[in-house]
Amino acid sequence: MRLSCIVNGEEREAENVWEGESLLYVLRERLGLPGSKNACLQGECGSCSVYMDGVLVTSCLVLAGQAEGREILTVEGLAGEDGLHPVQEAFLEAGGVQCGFCTPGFVVATHDLLQRNPRPSDAEIREALAGNLCRCTGYAKILDAVRLASRKMGSA
Amino acid sequence: MEFLQPSSLWEALEAKAAHPEAVPISGGTDLMVEINFDRGRPKTVLDLSRVPELGEWAPENGHVRVGAGVTYNRIVAELGADLPGLAMASRTVGSPQIRNRGTVGGNLGTSSPAGDGLPPLYASDAEVELSSTDGTRRVPVSEFVTGPKRNVLRPDELISAFRMSRATGPQQYAKVGTRNAMVIAVCSFGLALHPEWGSIGACIGSAGPTPIRATEAERFIEGVLAEGGLWETREPLNDAVLGRFGEIVATAARPIDDVRGTAAYRTYAVGVLARRSLGWAWDEYRRGGP
Ligand SMILES: Cc1cc2nc3c(=O)[nH]c(=O)nc-3n(C[C@H](O)[C@H](O)[C@H](O)COP(=O)(O)OP(=O)(O)OC[C@H]3O[C@@H](n4cnc5c(N)ncnc54)[C@H](O)[C@@H]3O)c2cc1C
Ligand code: FES
Ligand code: FES
Numbered sequence: 001m002r003l004s005c006i007v008n009g010e011e012r013e014a015e016n017v018w019e020g021e022s023l024l025y026v027l028r029e030r031l032g033l034p035g036s037k038n039a040c041l042q043g044e045c046g047s048c049s050v051y052m053d054g055v056l057v058t059s060c061l062v063l064a065g066q067a068e069g070r071e072i073l074t075v076e077g078l079a080g081e082d083g084l085h086p087v088q089e090a091f092l093e094a095g096g097v098q099c100g101f102c103t104p105g106f107v108v109a110t111h112d113l114l115q116r117n118p119r120p121s122d123a124e125i126r127e128a129l130a131g132n133l134c135r136c137t138g139y140a141k142i143l144d145a146v147r148l149a150s151r152k153m154g155s156a
Numbered sequence: 157m158e159f160l161q162p163s164s165l166w167e168a169l170e171a172k173a174a175h176p177e178a179v180p181i182s183g184g185t186d187l188m189v190e191i192n193f194d195r196g197r198p199k200t201v202l203d204l205s206r207v208p209e210l211g212e213w214a215p216e217n218g219h220v221r222v223g224a225g226v227t228y229n230r231i232v233a234e235l236g237a238d239l240p241g242l243a244m245a246s247r248t249v250g251s252p253q254i255r256n257r258g259t260v261g262g263n264l265g266t267s268s269p270a271g272d273g274l275p276p277l278y279a280s281d282a283e284v285e286l287s288s289t290d291g292t293r294r295v296p297v298s299e300f301v302t303g304p305k306r307n308v309l310r311p312d313e314l315i316s317a318f319r320m321s322r323a324t325g326p327q328q329y330a331k332v333g334t335r336n337a338m339v340i341a342v343c344s345f346g347l348a349l350h351p352e353w354g355s356i357g358a359c360i361g362s363a364g365p366t367p368i369r370a371t372e373a374e375r376f377i378e379g380v381l382a383e384g385g386l387w388e389t390r391e392p393l394n395d396a397v398l399g400r401f402g403e404i405v406a407t408a409a410r411p412i413d414d415v416r417g418t419a420a421y422r423t424y425a426v427g428v429l430a431r432r433s434l435g436w437a438w439d440e441y442r443r444g445g446p
Contacts, residue, residue, distance in 0.1 A: 060188065
C-alpha cells in the first residue's frame with residue numbers, strides 16, 4: 001500500500017509499504033530517517049519513541065497504516081535552524097550519551113516530559129522515562145541531562 | 157495482509173461482519189508485538205484507531221460508559237474522580253508511551269489474567285458491551301473473560317465499550333512487580349467500597365486463569381461492617397479484621413508457578429495487598445472521602 005503522512009513538517013509518501021510493518025520500519029527503511037532506533041520491537045526500550053499527532057508513542061508498536069495522514073515528529077525534527085534543541089545540548093553537555101543508541105528515544109521522551117512539566121521532580125523524571133532503557137550510562141547522567149535541559153529551557 | 161480502516165463504528169461493524177477473520181487493532185501494544193515477532197500473521201487487520209465513537213466516554217445515569225478505544229492516559233486524566241480504581245490501575249500500566257496508546261478495550265480483547273484494567277472492572281461489576289451489525293449485548297465482565305486469553309467475543313462482534321457504576325466510595329488498586337513501572341503484575345488486587353449498597357467488591361489479578369472475585373471475603377467484610385454499624389459510625393477497622401480479610405482473599409487465589417513468581421508467593425502477597433488495600437480504602441472512607 002501507499003502511505004502518506006507529515007514527517008517533521010514535510011509531506012512524505014512511501015510506496016509498497018507492507019500492511020504489517022511498523023511506523024518505525026517506514027521511518028527508517030523507507031523514508032531515510034534512521035534516528036529512531038530499533039532495539040526491541042516490543043515497546044520495552046523506548047529507543048523508537050516519536051510523536052504522533054503530538055502524542056509520545058513507541059513507533060515499533062504503531063502499524064504503518066495507523067499513521068496515514070498523521071503528523072509525525074522524530075528526533076531528526078527537533079533541532080532548529082540555529083542548532084541543536086536545548087534537550088539535545090543538555091544530553092551532550094551532561095554526558096548523558098555513551099554509545100548513543102538509546103539517546104534519540106531519551107531525547108524525544110525528555111522533550112515530551114518538559115513540554116508537559118517544565119520543572120519535574122526526580123521522581124517525575126524517573127516515571128516519565130520508565131519506558132526508555134539505557135545499557136551504558138547507568139542513568140545518573142541521563143537524569144543530570146534532564147535537569148540541565150529543564151534549566152536551559154526555563155531560562156530561554 | 158489486508159488492512160481495513162473504517163471511520164465510524166457502523167463501518168467497523170460492517171467490516172467485521174464481512175471479514176469475520178479480521179483481527180482488530182486499537183493501540184497495538186499487544187497485537188504489534190505478535191506481528192513484529194511473527195507469532196501469528198493476521199490475514200486481515202481491522203484498524204479501530206479512527207473510529208470516533210470508540211474514543212468517547214459519557215456519564216449514563218449513575219454509571220459511566222467508556223468507549224473501548226479510550227487510552228489509559230485519558231482514563232488517568234479524565235476519569236480519576238468517576239472511576240478512581242481504574243485510574244489507579246491505569247497509572248501502573250507500562251510507560252507513558254504505552255499508556256498513550258493502550259486501551260481497556262485491548263486489555264479486554266487480550267483477556268490476560270494479568271491485565272491491570274480488569275480487576276477494577278470486576279470490583280465494580282462492569283458490563284462489557286459487544287456490538288455487531290445485528291445489535292448490541294451486554295455481558296458482565298466476569299462472564300466475558302472465560303480463561304487465559306479467552307473470552308466470549310463472537311467473530312462478527314467488536315468490543316464497543318464497557319459500563320460501570322460511578323464510584324460512590326473509595327477504591328484501590330495495588331500491584332506487585334519488580335519495579336515501579338513497566339512490569340507485568342506478579343499479582344494484583346482491586347477493591348471498591350460501595351457505601352450506598354453496603355457492599356464491597358474485591359478482585360484478585362494475576363493469580364489464577366482469569367481475574368477472580370473474592371466473594372467469600374466480600375461477604376465477610378460486609379458482615380463485619382453491617383453488624384458493627386460501621387458504615388454509619390465510620391469507626392476504625394481493627395487489625396484482626398483487616399488480617400482476616402487478607403487471609404480469606406488469599407484462599408480465593410488459584411495461582412501457578414511461573415517466571416514472575418511462585419504460586420505460594422502469589423497467594424501470600426495477594427493477602428497482603430488485600431489487607432493493605434482495605435486499610436487504605438477504609439481510612440479514606442473515615443476521613444469522609446468519596
Ligand atoms: C512495553 C509494554 C508494557 C505493558 N505493560 C502492561 C501493564 O503494565 N499492564 C497491562 O495490563 N498490560 C500491559 N501491556 C499490554 C497492553 O499494553 C495492554 O493489554 C493494553 O490494554 C492493550 O491495549 P491496545 O489498545 O494496545 O490493544 P491492541 O494490541 O490493539 O489489541 C489487543 C487485543 O485486543 C483485540 N482488540 C482490541 N480492541 C478491540 C475491540 N474494540 N474489539 C474487539 N477486540 C479488540 C485485538 O484484536 C487484540 O487481540 C504492556 C504492553 C507493552 C508492549
Ligand atoms: S524498538 Fe520500539 S520500544 Fe524498543
Ligand atoms: S548510551 Fe548506550 S544504551 Fe544508552
